Structure formats: C-alpha cells, structure tokens
Amino acid sequence: MDINQEKIIFANGDSFTFGDELEHPFGSAWPAKLSELLRRQVINFARPGAANNRIVETTKNFINDLEKTNAFRFIYDMDFVLIQWSSYLRLGPKETVPRNIVYREKEEEYLLDKYFVQVAEMQDYLDSRRIPYLMFNAFDNEKAIPQSNSKFKDLVDDKYFIGWPDKAVVNWVYGLPHGTKGHPLEEAHIRIAEIVHDNIRTKLRVS
Numbered sequence: 001m002d003i004n005q006e007k008i009i010f011a012n013g014d015s016f017t018f019g020d021e022l023e024h025p026f027g028s029a030w031p032a033k034l035s036e037l038l039r040r041q042v043i044n045f046a047r048p049g050a051a052n053n054r055i056v057e058t059t060k061n062f063i064n065d066l067e068k069t070n071a072f073r074f075i076y077d078m079d080f081v082l083i084q085w086s087s088y089l090r091l092g093p094k095e096t097v098p099r100n101i102v103y104r105e106k107e108e109e110y111l112l113d114k115y116f117v118q119v120a121e122m123q124d125y126l127d128s129r130r131i132p133y134l135m136f137n138a139f140d141n142e143k144a145i146p147q148s149n150s151k152f153k154d155l156v157d158d159k160y161f162i163g164w165p166d167k168a169v170v171n172w173v174y175g176l177p178h179g180t181k182g183h184p185l186e187e188a189h190i191r192i193a194e195i196v197h198d199n200i201r202t203k204l205r206v207s
Helices: 030-038 052-072 104-128 186-203
Strands: 004-012 040-044 077-085 133-137
Touching: 004 030, 004 052, 030 040, 030 186, 052 077, 052 104, 077 104, 104 133, 133 186
Parallel strands: 004 040, 004 077, 077 133
Antiparallel strands: none
C-alpha cells in the first residue's frame, strides 16, 4: 500500500479504539482500517481502560512533542486528530471526586460536568493550533448527554463531533460480532472505520 508518510493522523481513545479482544489490535482495529481507506499513516495512541484525562494529556503531549521536533527539522505534518471519548464515569488512576460530592446522583452530575469541560478544553487546544479534528463517544455518554442540563454542556462545539449527543460506537456496530467483554471484533472495526471515513469526507472535506 502506498502511504503518504509525511501526512499523519492521530487517533486516541480507550479499548474500543485500541482494538481490545482483536487477535492483532494494531493491524485490525479501526485506525488501521482507516489507514487503508485514506492511504495515510494513522497513529493509534489508545489504551484499554483509558480515562478521558489520559486521552487529553497524551494527545496534547504528542502534539507538543511533534511541534518541538518540527521546529528544528521537518518530520511529519499533522493532518488531523480523531478522539474517541471514554465513559464520563471512568476515573483515571489519580483522579478523585471531591469529598463534598456525597450522593451518587451528584457524583454523576459532577463527572458529566467535568467531561464537558474536558471536551471543550481539547477542542480549544486543537483549534488554537489549527488542527482539524473529529470526536465521538464509545459508550455511556450518549445516554447521559441528551438529558443533561449542565451549564457546561454548551461549551462543546458539536460541529465536528460525530453523533452528538446521542450516538456512539456501540450504536454504530450494534448487531455485529463482539468479544466476550463486549468489544467490537474485526467486522465491526471495519464498519467503524467506514463511518469515520465518511465523516472525514463530509465534515473535514478530506478524500
């Protein structure tokens, strides 16, 4: 396959993007399938169990390091970024809910507020660097977002968000084979890649 090595696409997320339960994750997960469709290099930075704070920080760190490298000599050109958000309920290793959040309902409200702020922060960061992007959810968020009255909800720009607010990967591949832990298998990853590819063409105008 003839791939343009100078144009890279960065994908980040949790196990749904990593390719958990696939025999060969880096060759069969949807970022690899998307690479075949676009004939561009897609870097898959996702990790199983990743919380949204990891997704934000590792994306920023990768782009910051890339900018430092390219300040001295041209290596790669960042084409665009793909972010698959994890469940708003998932906390990272060093994350905690404030002690004054006592009740479960209040805890979930707090975590959903935090999710909206994280998405907006990531969007602002990418916009400030004029890096095109697409975002979408894996699970949980698509159930909570539509009924949320959070004051932070309007911070999110849904223009480049696939399926906002009530669609996610789990909806896209419903009925296709999944592993015992519920992750999509290869046929479903092909379908995810096709959906992302269609949105890249329509939303980002990239063929």
